[in-house]
Amino acid sequence: MENGETKTLPKSGAMVGGDGPRSYAQNSSYQRGVLIIVDELMDEGIKETLDFISPCSDSSNMCKFRIADFGCSAGPNTFLAMEKIMEVLGIPTVYFAAGVPGTFYGRLFPKSTLHLTYASYSLQWLSKVPEEVVDTKSPAWNKGSIQCSGTAKEVAKAYSAQFKTDMDNFLNARAQEIIGGGLMVIIICGLPDGILMSQTVVGICIELLGSCLIDMAKLVSNNIWLGLFFGVISEEKVDTFNLPLYYSSAKELEEIIKNHGHFCIERLNMLNHPMMKRKIDVQSHISQFRAIFQGLLEAHFGRDDVDKIFEYLAKKLAENYDSVFNVAKHQHVEHFILLKRNIN
Numbered sequence: 330m331e332n333g334e335t336k337t338l339p340k341s342g343a344m345v346g347g348d349g350p351r352s353y354a355q356n357s358s359y360q361r362g363v364l365i366i367v368d369e370l371m372d373e374g375i376k377e378t379l380d381f382i383s384p385c386s387d388s389s390n391m392c393k394f395r396i397a398d399f400g401c402s403a404g405p406n407t408f409l410a411m412e413k414i415m416e417v418l419g420i421p422t423v424y425f426a427a428g429v430p431g432t433f434y435g436r437l438f439p440k441s442t443l444h445l446t447y448a449s450y451s452l453q454w455l456s457k458v459p460e461e462v463v464d465t466k467s468p469a470w471n472k473g474s475i476q477c478s479g480t481a482k483e484v485a486k487a488y489s490a491q492f493k494t495d496m497d498n499f500l501n502a503r504a505q506e507i508i509g510g511g512l513m514v515i516i517i518c519g520l521p522d523g524i525l526m527s528q529t530v531v532g533i534c535i536e537l538l539g540s541c542l543i544d545m546a547k548l549v550s551n552n553i554w555l556g557l558f559f560g561v562i563s564e565e566k567v568d569t570f571n572l573p574l575y576y577s578s579a580k581e582l583e584e585i586i587k588n589h590g591h592f593c594i595e596r597l598n599m600l601n602h603p604m605m606k607r608k609i610d611v612q613s614h615i616s617q618f619r620a621i622f623q624g625l626l627e628a629h630f631g632r633d634d635v636d637k638i639f640e641y642l643a644k645k646l647a648e649n650y651d652s653v654f655n656v657a658k659h660q661h662v663e664h665f666i667l668l669k670r671n672i673n
């Protein structure tokens with residue numbers, strides 16, 4: 330690294346590994362499905378904007394095309410995405426692949442070495458929970474919620490500021506690593522303009538998870554014997570738990586990228602994911618949630634309580650299924666962004 334610093338990713342932010350029934354690999358068909366919708370956008374976007382001369386103009390770089398997937402997780406999604414990109418570029422699907430550990434909010438690759446980068450479903454993850462939202466003395470303390478629901482102004486301000494800092498760091502690092510004329514593809518969870526997280530199905534599901542934690546803490550504090558079943562979830566633990574997750578609007582993203590100044594926005598589209606409205610059963614919802622959030626819950630509440638949390642969430646979701654999924658609600662969106670690194 331340029332400053333000799335190795336920044337690591339907290340292990341808790343990782344999805345469930347392996348390929349077992351609870352793994353991210355087995356529970357990320359939704360994320361995989363986005364590749365079908367972005368197929369055409371990637372195809373025409375990359376072909377129209379990539380200056381094929383510049384990546385190979387340096388004779389020492391001849392015929393080398395370096396692609397990196399930031400936040401690839403475990404499982405097949407990264408291979409399918411990389412295969413798609415290579416197909417668009419007309420590169421044979423034979424390649425040298427390597428994994429690089431560390432946070433993508435810092436530098437991971439040498440200067441001016443990447444021709445195309447990709448990041449899907451990873452940049453809505455913040456580098457950390459904004460400190461104010463779990464500080465009981467702060468006006469931005471997010472009492473009673475575990476996410477940026479959008480309803481409390483101070484909380485939303487703290488999350489938005491953290492997102493901006495993280496995006497700036499991401500763009501700064503990539504601006505160093507990507508060659509002039511190189512491309513960056515980003516698929517990121519977000520919100521339509523004017524819609525709050527609390528109005529979306531995903532936001533309501535996260536709120537339900539938060540309410541499970543609050544219920545469990547209340548039960549334990551009211552009846553010590555229930556602690557034997559519900560473990561050690563305390564109110565204080567719940568009060569200090571928030572998700573490092575932020576769904577941004579297109580306007581917010583555009584402003585951050587334009588102010589940063591090293592990348593030109595070639596495409597910024599809001600996607601309509603066809604799987605958004607599919608009807609799946611409670612257990613499938615829980616498996617998808619668990620594959621994503623288990624690590625964070627385990628790190629905060631401990632391994633023993635995680636099974637109980639998800640059992641309780643399954644019960645609550647079954648009881649509230651209609652009001653969560655069948656009553657018309659807003660949906661979050663996925664933003665597709667194609668950026669081109671300015672030459673200077």
Ligand SMILES: C[S@@+](CC[C@H](N)C(=O)[O-])C[C@H]1O[C@@H](n2cnc3c(N)ncnc32)[C@H](O)[C@@H]1O
Nearest residue numbers: 342343360400401402406432433449450451454
């Ligand atoms: C939801 S998964 C997305 C995986 C894959 N890109 C896909 O589309 O299915 C998010 C991934 O981003 C990674 N991630 C989140 N924050 C990160 C950070 N600061 N640095 C590196 N990876 C990060 C997580 O560990 C996880 O592997």
